[in-house]
Amino acid sequence: MSKRDYYEILGVDRGADDKTLKSAYRKLAMKYHPDKNPGDKEAEATFKEINEAYEILSDEEKRRRYDQFGHAGVDPNASAGGYGDFGGFGGFEDVSDIFSSFFGGGGFSGFGQSGSAGPRRGNDVQADVHLSFKEAYSGASKEVSFYRLEDCPTCSGTGAAQGSSVSTCDTCGGTGQIREVEHGLFGQSIRVRTCPTCKGRGEKPDEPCPTCKGKGKVRKRRTIRVNIPAGVDNGHVMTLSGEGDIGEQGGPKGDLLLRIFVSTDSRFKRQGLDVFQEVSLSFTQATLGDELEIDGLDGKIKLRVEAGSQPGTVRRISGGGFPNVRGYGKGDHYVTLNVEVPKNLNHEQKEALKAFAGSMGEKATKEKENKGFFGKVKDAIK
Ligand SMILES: [Zn+2]
Ligand SMILES: [Zn+2]
Known part of the structure; x- marks a missing residue:
């Protein structure tokens, strides 16, 4: 069973602040509380769902992970931390090593490390982009919207209300x-971690900024235009360096991980960089040969069909496939020829074919045992 979106469960916007979350939660929790709905299994399930959603979204760290990776990001059964969590995307291939060259930045660097205070890289955020088959071939410029943490504009990230003094945490x-x-099995150990009160800053404002409640950061919806290189495929993840959450203590920004979805095209099947297509031609065209005009990825292309082309013949158009996303090389375009057997012939056409079969049959008789296809046809229509 697939889980419902936590924001949807609570009926709030993805950018909802703590106060909105809390009031949405309280309203729903009161409505579906088991005490108010005795014996109602459905209400009980909803109540559980509401609690789970609130538990995740009210926790800054869990909410961030959920925003990035969906349910997999907060699933206690999923592997913890690091690259392993990428599995949460389900079959998505990280091509950050490929794309980082386009944007001049480093690749995926996992989750924010906990532990010592000081500068800390911001977290990565995630967004989806949808392309047509043609756009994946030629590349596209797309607007992408997502949420990320930014310095609070009211207090410029200090967390202090205007005019408020700052004192030691x-x-x-x-x-x-x-x-x-x-105190563990093997004696004492000392663990150093970032102060949760001041988030490692060492000081706190006497009066917190009303916009960010002293956090110094706000979650904002951003829309940016992204140039998506030609050759991307469904399931690619593109890394846009420095477009993620702002870092702690002047640390670098996280990245935006852009998941790429490509629509299918009824005419073509893509496999890696190669593209496959089936084209129908008439019995006469296959027999006598012809020049066909077919759809290529880059517009119409002419394809010469040799006389006597057999059904199922595969023709390769070298370099007619997708470009390599790294910018070098192209795949090929494979065309399979389907020969249509004529149906609903009129009397004259039938006679002409019989005559044709007859002439082939004569030849077959001469060749005795080796009767061949048209000889058999002649036998069949006698
Ligand atoms: Zn602020
Ligand atoms: Zn502190």
Whole structure:
């Protein structure tokens, strides 16, 4: 069973702030609470769903992971952290090594590392883009919308209300880190992590900024235009360096991971860079030969059919396929010839064919045992 979208469950916008989330949750939780719906299994299931959605979306870290990777990002059964979580996309191929050259940046670098305070790279965000078959062939310029964390415009990222003074964080004493002693099987160990109160800044505003509630960051919807290179395929993930969440403590921005979806085309089948097509021609065209005009990826192309072409003949148009996304080389275009057997012939046409079969039959008789196709046809219509 596929899970419903958490934002949809709570009926809120993807950019909803904490307050909106909370009030949406409270309203729904009251409505579907088991005490108010005794014995109603459906209400109970909905209540569970609402709670799960709120648990994820009210937690900054979990919400970020959900925004990026969907349910797989917050599934406790999914592999934790690092590249493994990419599996959440289901069969998507990361081609960041390919695309990074287009945008001059590094590739996918996994999730934000927890631990020491100080500059930290922002998280990656995700968006989808849909292309037609033709656009995948020729490349396209597309507008893409997504949400990302940015510096709060009201306080310029400081988290302090205008005119508010800033004082040392009580939780960490200004170091930005807290040390935790863990008692384990093998004795004590000390773990250092970023102070949750000041997020590693070491100081906090006396009066938090009303826009971001002191976080210094806000989630904003952004629309950017992206040039998608020719040759992309369904399932590719394109990395746009520095278009993700803003970093902590002046750390670099995360990336935008753009998932590419390509529509199918009834005329063509794509396999890697090659494209396959079936073309029908008449019995006469196959027999006598002809020049066909067929659809290529880049417009009409002329294809010379040799006299005596057999059904199922495959013709290769070298370089007629998709361009390599790295910018060198092209695939081929394969055309399979389907020969249509004529139907509903009139009397004259039938007579002409019989005469034709007769002439072929004579030849077959001369060749005795080796009767051949037309000899058999003659036998059949006698
Ligand atoms: Zn602010
Ligand atoms: Zn602190």
